[in-house]
Amino acid sequence: xxxxxxxxxxxxxxxxxxxxxxxxxxxxxxxxxxxxxxxxxxxxxxxxxxxxxxxxxxxxxxxxxxxxxxxxxxxxxxxxxxxxxxxxxxxxxxxxxxxxxxxxxxxxxxxxxxxxxxxxxxxxxxxxxxxxxxxxxxxxxxxxxxxxxxxxxxxxxxxxxxxxxxxxxxxxxxxxxxxxxxxxxxxxxxxxxxxxxxxxxxxxxxxxxxxxxxxxxxxxxxxxxxxxxxxxxxxxxxxxxxxxxxxxxxxxxxxxxxxxxxxxxxxxxxxxxxxxxxxxxxxxxxxxxxxxxxxxxxxxxxxxxxxxxxxxxxxxxxxxxxxxxxxxxxxxxxxxxxxx
Amino acid sequence: xxxxxxxxxxxxxxxxxxxxxxxxxxxxxxxxxxxxxxxxxxxxxxxxxxxxxxxxxxxxxxxxxxxxxxxxxxxxxxxxxxxxxxxxxxxxxxxxxxxxxxxxxxxxxxxxxxxxxxxxxxxxxxxxxxxxxxxxxxxxxxxxxxxxxxxxxxxxxxxxxxxxxxxxxxxxxxxxxxxxxxxxxxxxxxxxxxxxxxxxxxxxxxxxxxxxxxxxxxxxxxxxxxxxxxxxxxxxxxxxxxxxxxxxxxxxxxxxxxxxxxxxxxxxxxxxxxxxxxxxxxxxxxxxxxxxxxxxxxxxxxxxxxxxxxxxxxxxxxxxxxxxxxxxxxxxxxxxxxxxxxxxxxxxxxxxxxxxxxxxxxxxxxxxxxxxxxxxxxxxxxxxxxxxxxxxxxxxxxxxxxxxxxxxxxxxxxxxxxxxxxxxxxxxxxxxxxxxxxxxxxxxxxxxxxxxxxxxxxxx
Numbered sequence: 001x002x003x004x005x006x007x008x009x010x011x012x013x014x015x016x017x018x019x020x021x022x023x024x025x026x027x028x029x030x031x032x033x034x035x036x037x038x039x040x041x042x043x044x045x046x047x048x049x050x051x052x053x054x055x056x057x058x059x060x061x062x063x064x065x066x067x068x069x070x071x072x073x074x075x076x077x078x079x080x081x082x083x084x085x086x087x088x089x090x091x092x093x094x095x096x097x098x099x100x101x102x103x104x105x106x107x108x109x110x111x112x113x114x115x116x117x118x119x120x121x122x123x124x125x126x127x128x129x130x131x132x133x134x135x136x137x138x139x140x141x142x143x144x145x146x147x148x149x150x151x152x153x154x155x156x157x158x159x160x161x162x163x164x165x166x167x168x169x170x171x172x173x174x175x176x177x178x179x180x181x182x183x184x185x186x187x188x189x190x191x192x193x194x195x196x197x198x199x200x201x202x203x204x205x206x207x208x209x210x211x212x213x214x215x216x217x218x219x220x221x222x223x224x225x226x227x228x229x230x231x232x233x234x235x236x237x238x239x240x241x242x243x244x245x246x247x248x249x250x251x252x253x254x255x256x257x258x259x260x261x262x263x264x265x266x267x268x269x270x271x272x273x274x275x276x277x278x279x280x281x282x283x284x285x286x287x288x289x290x291x292x293x294x295x296x297x298x299x300x301x302x303x304x305x306x307x308x309x310x311x312x313x314x315x316x317x318x319x320x321x322x323x324x325x326x327x328x329x330x331x332x333x334x335x336x337x338x339x340x
Numbered sequence: 341x342x343x344x345x346x347x348x349x350x351x352x353x354x355x356x357x358x359x360x361x362x363x364x365x366x367x368x369x370x371x372x373x374x375x376x377x378x379x380x381x382x383x384x385x386x387x388x389x390x391x392x393x394x395x396x397x398x399x400x401x402x403x404x405x406x407x408x409x410x411x412x413x414x415x416x417x418x419x420x421x422x423x424x425x426x427x428x429x430x431x432x433x434x435x436x437x438x439x440x441x442x443x444x445x446x447x448x449x450x451x452x453x454x455x456x457x458x459x460x461x462x463x464x465x466x467x468x469x470x471x472x473x474x475x476x477x478x479x480x481x482x483x484x485x486x487x488x489x490x491x492x493x494x495x496x497x498x499x500x501x502x503x504x505x506x507x508x509x510x511x512x513x514x515x516x517x518x519x520x521x522x523x524x525x526x527x528x529x530x531x532x533x534x535x536x537x538x539x540x541x542x543x544x545x546x547x548x549x550x551x552x553x554x555x556x557x558x559x560x561x562x563x564x565x566x567x568x569x570x571x572x573x574x575x576x577x578x579x580x581x582x583x584x585x586x587x588x589x590x591x592x593x594x595x596x597x598x599x600x601x602x603x604x605x606x607x608x609x610x611x612x613x614x615x616x617x618x619x620x621x622x623x624x625x626x627x628x629x630x631x632x633x634x635x636x637x638x639x640x641x642x643x644x645x646x647x648x649x650x651x652x653x654x655x656x657x658x659x660x661x662x663x664x665x666x667x668x669x670x671x672x673x674x675x676x677x678x679x680x681x682x683x684x685x686x687x688x689x690x691x692x693x694x695x696x697x698x699x700x701x702x703x704x705x706x707x708x709x710x711x712x713x714x715x716x717x718x719x720x721x722x723x724x725x726x727x728x729x730x731x732x733x734x735x736x737x738x739x740x741x742x743x744x745x746x747x748x749x750x751x752x753x754x755x756x757x758x759x760x761x762x763x764x765x766x767x768x769x770x771x772x773x774x775x776x777x778x779x780x781x782x783x784x785x786x787x788x789x790x791x792x793x794x795x796x797x798x799x800x
Contacts, residue, residue, distance in 0.1 A: 041749035065528045068505040068746035075718040076750050092500040092508070093525045098557045102527055105550060112533070266500035266508065266523040267515055296474060296746055300509030303469025304516045 001118065003060035004028065006049055006070055008217030010062050010088055011256050012164060013134040014107060014249070017127045018119030020060065024161025025049055026187035026213050030056075033191065033318070043069040043294040044318055045187060053081055060117050062110065066090045066264045067297060086113040092266045094257070103260075104253040111249065124224075127248045131224040137166035138218045144169030145215050150183065150206030151196050157214055158190060178203050179339045180283055184210035184275065184305070185290030185298045185316075192318065195290070195328065202333040203340070207282040210275060211290060212262075219259040219274075224248045263297045272308050279309050286339045287311050288332070292318045312339065344644065344651050346389040346609060346672075349374050355392055364394055367629070369405040373397065376404045383456040387777075389672045391612045391651060395636035402624055402633050403615055406443070407490050409625050413441055414491050419569050422493030423622065424511055425503050426526065428691025429709040431622035433563055436582025437570040443625050445490060446507070448483040449476045452774045453667045461486070462774075470513055475506040475745040476666045476774050481514060495569050496521045497562055502528035502715040505746040522565055524558040526709065527551050529716035541711040542693035545720060556706035563702065579701035585627055587694050592634040593620050594692060599641050601683045601732045605650025607641045610681035611671040614664065617684065620691040657794045658682035660734040662725060662755060665772040666742060670783075673776070674738070677787050683732040685725055689713050718751045722758035729763055736794040738787075741771035766793040 003020040005012065012022035025031060026045075033048045046069035053061050057080075065071045065087060074087045089106050091099040115121050122130070137160055145153050148169040159167050181204045188195065188211045199206055209215050261270045278284075287305055291298035299315070306313045314335040319325055347355055356372040373390070376382040382404060390396060414420055421442040423430040434442035451459050453476075462472070464482030471478075483489040498511045500523045515521045529547050532538035537549040567573040596616060600608045608616075616637055623630040644650070652675055659674060661684040674681065690711040696704040713721040729737065737759050741748040752769040759767050768790040776783055 041744070041746070043749070065502060069749060071502065071528060072718055072747060072750040072754075076754055087528065087530070089501075089528050089530070091525055091527070093523050096525070096558070096561065098554050098561075099525050102525065102554055109533070264505075264508070266498075266512060267521070268512055294746065294749055296506040296509045296744075299473065300470060300506075300513055304513060306469075307516070 003062060005062040007064040007066050007090060008161065008213045009090055009256060009260050010064060011252055013131045014110065014252060015114065016164060017122035017130045018114035020119055022164060024213055025052065026189045027158045027162035028052060031189050041294045043292045045292050046070050046073045049073065050077065053077060053085060061085045062088050064088045064090050069294060086110060092264055094260060094265055100257050103257045104250055107249055107253045124248050128224050131222045131252060134164060135222045137164060140166040141218050150209045154209045154214060157217060161213055178205035179285055179336050180205050180207040182208035182210055182279060182284045182287045183290060184287060186292050186295055187212040188290060198329050198332050202336045204336045208278050208284055216261050216274060219261055220256045222252055222255040224251055263301060275309065284311065286335060287313045289313050289315050343649050344392050346651060347392045348389060349385050352390055359394055370401050373400055381458055382454045383458060384454045387669055391609050393640045395640040396612050398636055399612060399615055399633050402629060406624050410443060410491050420491060420493045422496045424498035425507055426499040426709060427688045428621045429705055430497050430562060432582055432586045432705060433574060433579060434566055435627050436578045437566055437574055438572060440566065440570045441625050442622050443490060444622050445480045446477055448480040448489060451483065451489060452476060452479050456775060468513065470510055473744050474510060475742050477507055478510055481510060484514060484519060495565060499524055499526040501526040506744055522562060524562055526715055527554060529710050541707045543711045545711060547710045551710060552706050555709055556702050559702050559705055576701055583695045583697060583701050583704060589620060589623060589631050590692055590694055592631060592638060593617065596634060596638045596641060599645060603645050605654040606652040606680045607644040607650060609651050610675060611668060613681060614671055617686055621688055652680045656680035657791045658733055658735045660725060660729045660737045662737065662739040663687060663742060665740050666774045667772050667776045670772045670776055674787065677784065678791050682734050683728045685713060687714055714747065718754040722755045725755060726759060726762045729765065734765060736790050737765055737767045739767065739769045741769055743771055743773050766790055
């Protein structure tokens, strides 16, 4: 059975360990991003997720609270979907024990939901190899991020979030003189990858995919040792990890919580640290900020990105096309021309 | 006896002179309302209609002198806390401390309305990258940067998590601009799972005990920061007394709401009720005076109820109002076209509930914070609206949309469906910008259609 999740900060290995196939919802070919025939301001991505929930009654869905539209979209779901949907409370803050405990508690609560959905609660011996497989996949993709094109990494990340597996990267691309660009913003489903083609056609080269489910989503490093072996990995802040637990869920939760790097966090300094390092290392010359209509979280960052990274930022709103819109093409071409 | 009639600003000045000739004694912040136009540039007052009572005069003067009050308090050595988003919780803690006062910079969202956009705050926000696609609360950014409205707070506190994205994004932008913020986590309230330890919140909703404990821990952390600012720890004793005093205000407001919304005719207009309810969230920077202002309104209401003196005809359509309006004039318009407000959810219903006094104070505040209608399911909010519609015999519901507010994209439809299903009442979604004037023809016809539909239902 498929269990879809709406944020890469929900550990897919936890879903898989309960016997389900985790599916990053943004990777779904069935995600329909037409604008909702509702009042103005509804995010096409959130509306698409709700349509998918209604269209796939046999699947499970883990929605997340990281944005208002998805949070309230959950409230709008029909009662009939109540047994197969779950709202995961992703904490916005990250510097306090309270936020960490909230994340841990939500992961445990998700586990209980998955059991109600028909899954089996995993013991350590089941969780460990699954975590290891996912970690290996992320590890391969993290390594690929340093060599393959941003476009290729986008495809690889999407495949990972759909299957849990890492396909091979590609050989480093030869230098072509194309303008190195970063793409940051909301989720970019395959149906909108036409945008990537527009960037390439206009003489740009994507060297950093900072969209929601892009390279950042590969950050969690889960080291769940086999039963009986000590857990001695310190946290990213150097603090000792909490003591071993019966099922490893706390370690998994801490790994994700410590890696969480997202626009909705308060403060969102982690996102900027992450971007700053990569923008410099990959010699990015311009940023394309991709966002859905109604997505305040990303839209509000345009000027902060300009100020923090000292680079020009092109704001692109998702429309109802597959990313190939003439309007987008013209704007991207002009942007890249200015950067040459 | 002639029923009270609403007054224009000019008429109020004449009435003010008349009252003074009759011996009216006002507090220090009193005076004719028109001086706020001349001195503060509050041009919108020229287009509002006001209740004619001295109690309403006091209410308006109290509201419109808040920035002066804050500056005087600062000049006297007091410490100011800018509280953002939680709408009613952290100010109770701040006011429990000596020489500390809290205010909501969020309140600047009404400044462009009051000044008819002559303040330039929206243009300032535009320049800072927060354009008109965001809620009018973006005016807050401009107010911080210009420093011409409220003083810069000594401490800024903001809840994060289950809050509006637009506000969260604007607050983040504020921090990026160099205003340090103490963030605290507000989880999305959920129903307790089967067998999960739970507790009852003010208002009757249930929440998992674990969520209450999480919020309590966060509030204790904020309490420590406030204590540091005051140079005096926020002890349970101080906080208990703070809760008791906040409840005095809340009791007054509850009584006022029940009297006004429950009476056959309207003893107070909707606009004054909106302002009165807003006093609950941070006491307009003076808790004790808030109680006196509300007591005055309540006394006036009681007198009018005894004498059947209504500011609006008892025939007016009883409308339940959802969300605050960016333009205060919208409340007048409803009444001009034949409606009256008989209940409201201005997104602050948790600030109107009594804070439990039989619990440790931080636990009590955590429960109250979790009762916020905006942090839980919109269905919970709709259920509360339905209960209040029943209580106050509403004949129609208006969900006023806030331009650019992320919660407005979905909530209207959810509330509409629930209200229609449970009560069969007509529901209108109505977007109210900071100045409604250019939209009056459209808004008027939409409102009239709603009110006519409600009147037709009376005949069935």
